[in-house]
Amino acid sequence: MKTQIAFTLNNELRKMDVETNQTLADALRYLMGTKSVKCGCERGDCGSCTILFNGKSVRSCLILALEADGQEITTLEGIKKPEEEMTPLQEKLLANNSFQCGFCASGMIMSLTPLLKKNPSPSEEEIKEAIAGNLCRCTGYEPIISAVKELAKENRQQKEKSK
Amino acid sequence: MSKLKYIGKPTVRVDGKAKVTGAATFVEDIDFGPNLLYAAVVESPYAYAKINSIDTSAAEQAEDVVKVVVGKEFPYRFGLYMHDRYIFAQDYVRFMGEQVAAVIARTPEAAKRAAKLVKVDYTELTPILKVEDALCDHPNLVHPELKSYEHVPWFFPQDDSNIAHFRKIRHGDLDKGFEEADQVFEDVYYVPRYAHCAIEIHGAVGKFDHSGRLTVWTSSQSPHTQRHLFAEALKPLGITHNDVRVITPYVGGGFGGKAGVTMEIIAAALATKVQGHPVKVLWSREQEFYNTYQRQGVVAKMRIGVKNDGTMTAIEQLLYWDAGAYVEYGANVVNAAGLSATGPYRIPNIKIDSVCVYTNLPPGGPYRGFGYSEFLFGLESFVDDIAEKLGIDPIEMRLKNAIKEGDTLAYGGKMNPSGLEQAINKVKKELKWGEKRESKDPHIKTGKGISLFWKAPAMPPNASSTCFLKFNEDASINLLISAMEIGQGYHTVMAQIAAEVLGVPPEKIRGENPDTDRNPYEWQTVASHITWSCGNAVYNAAVDARDQIFDLVERALEKKRDALYLEDMQVKSKDEPEWSVPLRDFIIDGLMMKDGTWRGGPIVGRGMFMPEFASALSNPETGQGGKPNVHYTVGAAGVDIDVDEETGKVKIKKTVLAVDCGKALNPSLVEGQITGGLVQGFATVLYEDMRFSDKGKLLNPNFTDYKIPTVHDIPEKMVPIIIETAQPDGPYGARGVGEHTMIPCAPMIGNAIKDALNVRIKSMPLTAEKIVMSQKNQKK
Structure with missing residues (x-):
């Protein structure tokens, strides 16, 4: 049986008819076409399907689509400001060749985005903690961490300058 | 060679933006x-x-x-x-x-x-779940019709047995080699199966x-x-x-x-x-584990003869591979390992048996390292133990025997130029070899370990690559190539090669993912041979396009051909510094003559590469006579670790890997291969572990029970070192580097644990549990 839900997806009001047992990851991919949401395990192990649920990073494969009713959902497609080509985080990850195959990239970025919003210059430990639930098999994580550290440093310098 | 503008630069990936924005399309994303x-x-x-x-x-x-x-x-x-x-x-x-x-x-x-x-x-x-059971007298046959199966000419199946391929190498005089030795050592090592665990499922x-x-x-x-x-x-x-x-x-x-x-x-x-x-x-993640390919298990029985000064005189390597239910690909892993199981050493007398054994476990197949990780765990651990018994420093032992350009390989060919010695010395220095790092905690012991590595592309002798290079109106380029962008960054490197020849910057060059209707032939993206093979094809296509451009400019504009060169998307002439013509002015439409007629037309370059010197034909009893390997990439790596003797927990404080990639066409991407390969390799030695029931059921087909590394599991420090001894037939001197970086991980950790605790563990993975138990057994 399908149920219609209404929610905000990437700043737009959207409706979708979902099965009661359908995961949010599945609904976002196949009903909404937001294909940045990737599925690598369907049991919350890999973090590739990470999205923002009311601003918080969550794994969309562990949430039922029904739970999104009335809530605010953001996927990688919706994180940049209209005037930006990419977010500063995306720019940094690009400039550092941080990803290889790129399959984990959207989940990683969606885990790092709330961290940087809360704390624009996180420590290495905080960066690692933010992506501890995102598996990457290609990079050894090092190029991802160093890109975010570089951004954190720039943000810190920026803040000090503006003081 | 004149100064290089695009080659050797840490160029930003041409596919990077698609990947950080989520625009990159994977197969499951297509509607x-x-x-x-x-x-x-x-x-x-x-x-x-x-x-x-x-x-x-x-x-x-x-x-x-x-x-x-x-x-x-x-x-x-x-x-x-x-x-x-x-x-x-x-x-x-x-x-x-x-x-x-x-x-x-x-x-x-x-x-x-x-x-x-x-x-x-x-x-x-009754299933056959162990190699020993498959090789016993009168075993059940996994494939009774084996003798009727078609196969490549370099496989030697044994009729009425579970042996799908038997690779023999016989070089020199083994008995004489052991006679000449002052001491002969023997050992046995075990490597289980592993899973690739790409995050995208098939x-x-x-x-x-x-x-x-x-x-x-x-x-x-x-x-x-x-x-x-x-x-x-x-x-x-x-x-x-x-x-x-x-x-x-x-x-x-x-x-x-x-x-x-x-x-x-x-x-x-x-x-x-x-x-x-x-x-x-x-596929589900579970099916991904048990019904694609798995890395094969191996039992390695080794015998090495040495002089008291450390010189190796003879080696016998008997490798028995658990290749699983179907070996259509895995048997070539067995073959490749058999050709190279001496490791990167100069040993005059050699016997290698590399035996591909059918079992009733999931099909074995290719996995980054292609057999070399497996046999080098035993060999590089064994070399350390032999050095200890001889009272020789393990690095000195390796330097003494390290293979050099022109040395004879196990199958009779000659070693290509390589910087192995340089790699060993750089790792030695970076690791502060010989200095013991102090530990403040009495339960934490410190240890250092090293390992050499080598690998050749394993491929049919006539594996080839092709490229069509297509200009667009604005002189941007589409490369129609059929290798795969699997993360290694080959689109970027191919763009850099074409950029260097044609004076068009890499960001104006797009690599197109394959559609076999449109993109020309490529064998496969395996064997770490794409930079070399597809790179040569792209280079040849770019030169073909450049020749067409110069021909046209000479013919239509009457410029001296020999003086022409390409720079900043323009044709220029050494004879006339003031003169230039932008590529976009003629690259599609051609050039107009005074009478209003046109010359030229769309420029399309075509390039191909096949190594015409390779041959897989050899004597089945000795493996001599062919040239199965096109070249080897070599290197050395080391670790400095903490081991908690109470919990067995290993912490990697520092790791360093030096690889001779001939020429780092893009050093940023080579470093990416190094850090990624190291972390993947360390996981196989420390905790990844496929567990099967006594009925042959895989017990841990998910990431909860088969742990792959998270960000918390990486070494504290990773130091990539690039060495560049040009590969004569590589594009700008390059050779492959993708697989090699995970190959030395297991033995260097084993050697560091030996250094820290004086225990030698001979079966992977070297889990905390095994480390603690081996400590206990030693104290008994």
């Missing part, structure tokens, strides 16, 4: 419209059993089911190097999880539900349209090889190469697991049963 059907397979619950009957009647009646297909509808064998695999099991199932039948339905859920309704009657047989969609065209969208390292294997396997249905089209978008990690053909053939075959409908087969 196939309302006609799409979904397939679920019926799997064998036994590791070995006879299929008596299959009853599909209940499944056929189920809601939304379109078709139920059983194995007998496709009685065809296929395979890359040996035709020993079936699209679906026929009379026997040979591993647990093997596909027996499939249900095609309108929804994935309906397909899964109905698959459970297919009743298969089996007679369970998926494939097949569509057999009403005109008889078969298009298959796959997540693959091998689009052209897939086209060939699909066409060969489905030939009895009247399908030819011309009918088959394989389209491969971005791949979410390969590591060998998406090489060749595994589950994709199911989508290709099922499509022919539901003409006009695309049909999707998407």
